[in-house]
Amino acid sequence: MPAAALDPGLLLVLAVMLPATGAVAALALPGRWAGRIAFGLWPLGLAVAVAVAWTVWAAGAPLHYAVGGWAPPLGLMLRADGPSALMLLVAAIVIGAAGLYARADLRPEPGATESRAAVVFWTLLMALWSALNAVALGGDLFNLYVALELLTFSAIPLVCLGGSAKTLQAALRYLVFALVGSVLYLLGTALLYGAYGTLDIVLLSGRAGPEPAAILACALMIAGLAAKTALFPLHLWLPPAHAGAPPAASAVLSGLVVKASFFLIVRLWFDVMPGLSTAAAANLIGALGAGAILAGSVMALRQARLKLMIAYSTVAQIGYLFLMVPLLFGVPQAEIAANAAWSGGWLQLASHALAKAAMFLAAGLIAEAAGHDRIHGLDGVGRAVPVAVLAFTLAGLSLVGLPPSGGFAAKWLLLSAAVATGQWWWAVVMILGGLLAAFYLFPVIGRAYADGTAAFARPRDARSREFVVLALAVAAALLGLSQLYPPGLLRIGLGSGLAGAGVP
Amino acid sequence: MTATLLLAATLALPLALLAALALPRLRRLVPKALALAPLPALVVALAAAPLGLAPLLDAGSAMLLGAVAFLWIAAGACAPMILRGASDAPRLAGWWLLTLAGNLGVFVAADLVSFYLVYAMVSLSAYGLVVHDGTTRARAAGFAYLALGMLGEALLLMGFVLAAAAVPDGSLAIRDAVAALPGSPWRDATLIFLLAGFGLKIGLVPLHVWIPLAHSAAPLPVSVVLSGAVVKAGVIGLLRFLPFDAAMADLGANLGMAFATVGLVTAYYGVLVGITQSNPKTVLAYSTLSQMGLVAAVVGMGLAAGDAGAVTAASLYAVHHVLAKGALFLAVGLAAARRSLLVLGLTAIVGLGLAGLPLTGGMIAKSVIKVPLGDGVIATLAGLASIGTTLLILHFVGRLAAKASGDAPMPLALRSAWIAVAMAALAVPWALAPGDAVAKALTAEAMWQAAWPIGIGAVLALALQRFGHRLPAVPEGDVAASGTALARLMQQGSDATARLEAHLRAWPVAGLSLLALALVLSLALGAR
Structure with missing residues (x-):
């Protein structure tokens, strides 16, 4: 069959199935194959992500594929709009970087056999990738529930890969909280199915109105997802989990996994129940985001350990994402995708994913060179791992929000939206958040470049890992330049007048 | 297009040298080449008109860019003398070049985002220069510098977002943002954020504490560029972003007057606190904020009157300050080596230029700003500030003489840089003065007007020397103590x-x- 006749929607199936197959194969084949499978699959997965983004962008419309040929409400539908394509791309990039970093990190000593942790890591990484892609592409709420569970259950073991009692405790915390979140989400799904007889996103958006069942379902699902996103004040599990995991795992957890549940919140809020939002609800979510920015930043400022500081910084940076909700309140659904707050929110998601992954990986190298991650003991560590410190600096500039980073462009867009809608209080919070970020990041950077008397050892295989981290940080630092071009991709939303996507 | 490229070339050499630091073979050479980095900027500034850069770099910006580049060259020649060894050389060179590139960039950046980038570069990278000595004092000063610098960045970001929001077609060009400002629905908020953000950089009270702390704790060549050149990033920001537009004449009156008032308060405040200080560098730092207060008064009055002439006048005044303050700081380095009457005498003359001493370049600078200051209370008070300036400068010369000792040879680089900058401070304003300003300044009436405040200031200086010990000892950075609260x-x-x-x-x-x-x-x- 000629390639042209293939349904481009098959790409969506590939995006989910490639890593899933890899995960199964890694389990089935001997241990030393796990890493090789992951590296063989990664370029293919990246190519699929690029192809999906290209197809969606070129067509100017969402891509969809009915699995098995059955249309909803009976069949399963995979859909890709602009934000899904962005998620696929970011996931492929961060997973690739984490994998390259981990390859050196987990490489067995010469002569030793592949460790158990390595096999587990590669298997989980691929399962996690598959789940992330399924979250980005899932077209109905139950499908998304399954994807979310797969994501949670591949993320949690990554936390305790080191196997110490402390990380086990962190993982357990994460597990319990994530499960409660899942239960709330599932309850909401059941309510919606009972009331409307379908869980398909697009069908639901046509049927669900502000009835009690929909309201209760929405509240339960958003609360459950907020717990999984670690939205303040539901963030108790995040700092120990993200700070305790091995660097490559932290990068994936902080960069990608929390974004998946946020992605679903946006799907619910703007695509499934566009008519449901009220000013009070939008402001409540915005207030939690603002609380996350301020409390997360202050807590980051107080941390004595580098990885905990970075983890609290994630709590703060997640807050910016939620400001999308009040900033887009009252915008007609057809115009949402063209709004500055929409592009700003997604850009914040992408740039934080890249910057935070780079920062955790850089911190891994720094901690390896120093033998600890106490910030006070890092004076002069820049001499041992100069490229990692440079990467940390670049990633930091994106978090603080200096041009031309993605963080700057995102903040600029969100601030513009706040000014345009007269909601200056969110602007004040965002500006304060940037200031506080500078205050917790610059001292670390200053110490790393300062003179120091402590002896640092250059880590094994540092060179290759340093350049992976640098590439990631440079991508974050230059992401803002993407705004020089019309942000066409992000304007293709499921909600913006394309409700017919794949629905009979 | 060519013009834009020429302007961009001013940043190319500093950034190329910065990149050279990454190459082990070239790394040793870069610290020795710091004086070369600002050369393209100097050329661009001198040849702005023949090169056809006028639309992008107006006359005021061009002369200020030229003076700033010149001072960076002089200071760059002296920079290697503060190195302790091979280990800190690349680091000093790196921060130096980043700060320099940002400092030159604020004159040539054409849109809001690149301006924000270069402004952040000059503000934040200078931290690395302030803390170069690594002492506790330097670190504390660096912290105050960075904290207030970040606050300034935050204020400006808000100002820029507001300014951009008012531009109808979404253009980010500074020119369009300024043109749209008088009609903006957020006009006052935008102006307040811009005035506060840039006002912080030029050290307006009460956001001035970082200037005395940082300028006196930094190593000497760094103090030279901080007080002479880096502070001017705030001046050029004010001049480039405020609408000196007849359309603003009524709208901007209150804000302009308020800004001018804050400027005058700063001008007098700097003198009052400055005369209680004993460290010559700290005295100079207070003189800087006093002088920048006068610039703010000119800017505020220009904004209130919608007078575009204020831009050129303030630029010329700032040019003189770049050179005079540079020369004064360099003299501190010379005096540390050896007591020399020549140095002390010439320093007094250049310094009194800031008060408008007849026949110095400062006299021209003083006479040029009289026009935008008008003839009201503000103008009178600004004129009387010369008395305070005289007092402060003579106090500085006295402190310098008291500290000058020893008989070490004066470093050649420092000596040549000092002579060049001091001569430029005396001569350059005459060459740049517009129209009939020179003829007007050379009348007996003008001479007398310029001379009598200096006479009064000199009498006060004698009194200060006699009774100065009774003044309260104000800590360096005065209200920084309340910063601890x-x-x-x-x-x-x-x-x-x-x-x-x-x-x-x-x-x-x-x-x-x-x-x-x-x-x-x-x-x-x-x-x-």
Whole structure:
């Protein structure tokens, strides 16, 4: 069959199935194959992500594929709009970087056999990738529930890969909280199915109105997802989990996994129940985001350990994402995708994913060179791992929000939206958040470049890992330049007048 | 297009040298080449008109860029003398070049985003220069510098977002933002953020504490560029972003007057605190904020009157300050080596130029700003400020003479840089003066007007020398002490947040929060 006749929607199936197959194969084949499978699959997965983004962008419309040929409400539908394509791309990039970093990190000593942790890591990484892609592409709420569970259950073991009692405790915390979140989400799904007889996103958006069942379902699902996103004040599990995991795992957890549940919140809020939002609800979510920015930043400022500081910084940076909700309140659904707050929110998601992954990986190298991650003991560590410190600096500039980073462009867009809608209080919070970020990041950077008397050892295989981290940080630092071009991709939303996507 | 490329070339050499630091073979050479880095900028500034750069680099910006580049060259020649060895050379060179590139960039950046980038570069990278010595004092000064610098960045970001929001077609060009400002629905808010952000950089009271701390703790060549050149990033920001437009004449009157008043308060405040200081570098730092207060008065009056002439006048005044303040700081380095009457005498003349001493370049600079200052109370007070300037400069010369000792040879680089900058301070304003300003300044009437405040200032200086010991000892950075009160308040806020956060992280509380969120959210969604 000629390639042209293939349904481009098959790409969506590939995006989910490639890593899933890899995960199964890694389990089935001997241990030393796990890493090789992951590296063989990664370029293919990246190519699929690029192809999906290209197809969606070129067509100017969402891509969809009915699995098995059955249309909803009976069949399963995979859909890709602009934000899904962005998620696929970011996931492929961060997973690739984490994998390259981990390859050196987990490489067995010469002569030793592949460790158990390595096999587990590669298997989980691929399962996690598959789940992330399924979250980005899932077209109905139950499908998304399954994807979310797969994501949670591949993320949690990554936390305790080191196997110490402390990380086990962190993982357990994460597990319990994530499960409660899942239960709330599932309850909401059941309510919606009972009331409307379908869980398909697009069908639901046509049927669900502000009835009690929909309201209760929405509240339960958003609360459950907020717990999984670690939205303040539901963030108790995040700092120990993200700070305790091995660097490559932290990068994936902080960069990608929390974004998946946020992605679903946006799907619910703007695509499934566009008519449901009220000013009070939008402001409540915005207030939690603002609380996350301020409390997360202050807590980051107080941390004595580098990885905990970075983890609290994630709590703060997640807050910016939620400001999308009040900033887009009252915008007609057809115009949402063209709004500055929409592009700003997604850009914040992408740039934080890249910057935070780079920062955790850089911190891994720094901690390896120093033998600890106490910030006070890092004076002069820049001499041992100069490229990692440079990467940390670049990633930091994106978090603080200096041009031309993605963080700057995102903040600029969100601030513009706040000014345009007269909601200056969110602007004040965002500006304060940037200031506080500078205050917790610059001292670390200053110490790393300062003179120091402590002896640092250059880590094994540092060179290759340093350049992976640098590439990631440079991508974050230059992401803002993407705004020089019309942000066409992000304007293709499921909600913006394309409700017919794949629905009979 | 060619013009834009030429302007961009001013940054190319500093950035190329910065990149050369990454190459082990070239790394040793870069610290020796710091004086070359600003050369393209100097050429561009001198040849702005023949090169056809006028639309992008107006006359005021061009002369200020030229003076700033010149001072960076002089200071760059002296920079290697503060190195302790091979280990800190690349680091000093790196921060130096980043600060330099940012400092030159603020004159040539054409849009809001690149301006924000270069402004952040000059503000934040200078931190690395301030803390170069690594002493506790330098670190404390660096912290104050960085903290207030970041505050300035935050204020400007808000100002820029507001300014851009008013541009109808979404253009980010500074020119379009300034043109749209008088009609902006957020006009006053935009102006307040811009005035506060740039005002912080030029050290207006009460956001001035970082200037005396940083300028005196930094190594000498760094103080030279901080006080002479880096501060001018704030001046050029004011001149490039404010609408000196007849359309603003009524709208900007209140804000302009308020800004001019803050400027004058700063001008006198700098003198009053400056005369209580004994470290010559600290005295000079207070003189810098006093002088920048006068620039703010000119800018404010220009804004209030919608007078575009204020831009050129303020630029010329700032050019003189770049050179004079550079020469004064360089003299501190010379005096540390050896007591020389020539140095002290010429320093007094150049310094009194800031007060408008007849026949110095400062006299021209003073006479040029009289026009935008008008003839009201502000103008009178600005004129009388010369008395204070005289007092402060003579106090500085006295402190310098008291500290000057020893018989070490004066370093050649320092000596040549000092002579060149001092001569430029005396001569350059005459060459740049517009129209009939020179003829007007050379009348007997003008001479007398310029001379009598200096006479009074000199008498006061004698009194200060006699009774100065009775003045209260004001700590360096004066109200920085109240900064510790602020810091304590912030610490309390931080502690309270931490207690709250620890409480929220407890299992039962977190579980309840989750259920509460679901409940409140459903109520909020139902409230329609």
